Amino acid sequence: MSRLKNIYRLGVKELWSLIRDPMMLVLIAYTFTLSIYVAATAMPETLHNAAVAIVDEDGSPLSARIAQAFYPPHFNTPRLLTLTEMDAGMDSGDYTFVLDIPPDFQADVLAGKSPRVQLNVDATRMSQAFTGSSYIQQMVSDEVNEFVRRYRAPTALPVELNVHTRFNPNLEQSWFGSLMEIINNVTMLSIILTGAALIREREHGTIEHLLVMPVRPLEIMLAKVWAMGLVVWSAALIALIFVVQGTLHVPIQGSLALFMLAVALHLFATTSMGIFLATVARSMPQFGMLLVLVLLPLELLSGGMTPRESMPRLVQDLMQAAPTTHFVTVAQAILYRGAGLDVVWPALLAIAVIGSVLFSAALARFRNTISQMA
Template sequence: MKLANIYRLGIKELWGLARDPVLLILIVYSFSLSIYSASNATPETLNHAAIAIVDEDESPVSSRIITAFYPPLFSVPKLIDQAEMDSRMDAGLDTFALDIPPNFQRDLLAGRSPSIQLNIDATRMSQAFSGGGYVQSIVSGEIDEYLNRHRGTADVPVDLVLRAAFNPQLDKGWFMPISNVITSITMLSIILTGAALIREREHGTIEHLLVMPVTPTEIMVSKIWSMGLVVLVASALSLLVVVRLILDVPLQGSFALFLAGTALQLFATTCMGIFLATVAGTMPQFGLLLMLVLLPLQVLSGAMTPRESMPEFIQTLMLAAPNTHFVILAQSILFRGAGISVVWPQFLALSVIGAVFFFFSLRRFRQFLR
């Protein structure tokens, strides 16, 4: 295996990618607009949800409830009349409308159980689903605190102090951009290497390579380093420019250590892309095969849902997938500031999985060339 051949073949792959506008647009979008929109579009949690309040009691308790709703979960509450409540919800101006009845405070102090009406615009399904619980929790907390102070209820002997580590504001905008970068690294590394091989077959240039003094190993390694380099550079720029500079998301750990782990991940996933391309043969078949491979890798790797929430069988099975270890590694470094003493098992696992994938992919690639 000659390094000069690997270098020149890799440069050829980079020129081939530069002449493919569709793949270039996909790379730019995946590491820029996709990351930015993931940070600013927060459908699963409340984000400046519109709320209006009808205060028919005008008491200290109702004032406490009104002032308890504030950004970023809710917008500043609109104080409206009861006659406006239905019309505003029909017009889509409010997602939540809270109606505090007359004599609400008097009934509370008398030991009765007065009801507060909460109307929810369920057409805004993502916010309506979680928002009702938020509103109930806020209202209940304010009422309990007021009654405890008014009645002189003794404090409990144990006080639970909550501390949110690594993301004190529980801001989803910190989590989603980095998770999308991790997902894009896996997706594009498979797509670029697979497309590079299929493109040569469709254009007929694979036959030219076979009559040249190069080996299958040199051809495969050239595709791995060239496409892996493109994804590595794109992910580094995305983290530095889009995530850190534009979105102002702090990166806790060593950036160099993360890039080292990314290189190992790219070694494994680019080999996977070549293997899938030799199985598929054509771009339409490769696209269908990607759907069967990428979706389980993304959903079950822990990038979207914590692995601890999955069945134990799935957790064990997904240890054979490279991006399971990469997600653990990336989250430990970028979110928690972990060092090599913490993530070395993931580095070792990625190295072993990458070597196994390289062996099987090279074997399949040689059969493909025959």
């Protein structure tokens, strides 16, 4: 009981130290509020409210049908331009796409000819230009084909592809962006808080005070783990309820309690990792450099941004030793697909095992560091 009291009191001390650090409080607040909102709504890699204009030289029902196919959220409502206004609008950057429908377009289509429609693209907006050009080409083809079928006998296709989009029917990027931002921020902030707490004590000289107290390195380390883990765990829960579900209206498919259990296991691993890195680094700048070397591979190669199946086999095997790989798998299964414990328990077990290994390594390193200081 005395050890548990020591762990509890040392953890409370860590919380008070965090409260007295305004920069850390600002970082926590930003990470689990504005950062999530920006990741969900900015969507730089998707086609969203793209500026489009149409030069209708035909003035036919078919050209009007094509113009009406552009609507939010992929495109802004298109503006009708004259041919002389097209170049000026593109030069000034007012439009990302300008579609020029030539004269006699409908007549040539009905006559069986192959008229050409000119699509002018502002390629300086690369993400929208690449996605939007193929999207517009498909839209124009679909509208022309449907228009022609009204005047000719429909042609039966030998195969009809029936697409069913599961888990995200409208392909909303905000659903993916907001939840993945929480997953990544849990990893990032837990490592930063625990590592910074240890380095701050070393720089302020308070670690020497702990050495003369009747506490063990295990108790000191467990106190930092539960205190900083509790902060990140609580912030993630608040962000899920008030930012993701409340502000962004992103549905959570699975059990929130099961996901928070996965977060707790993951925090056990990442806070241990933060303490290990803090024992390696000698100052806060060194700790920051180590964070770059560790966080980037953890976030980029864990399957959160790109499917792990598309990565080289060697990378897939190496990342099995990272807790983030299994945490991303669990989080996506629960939050996106509504998976239960019967589906995600192997990944949860893997997180617990990896966390135990990281905790043991961090504890050994922490003991060695304290013995050198003593």
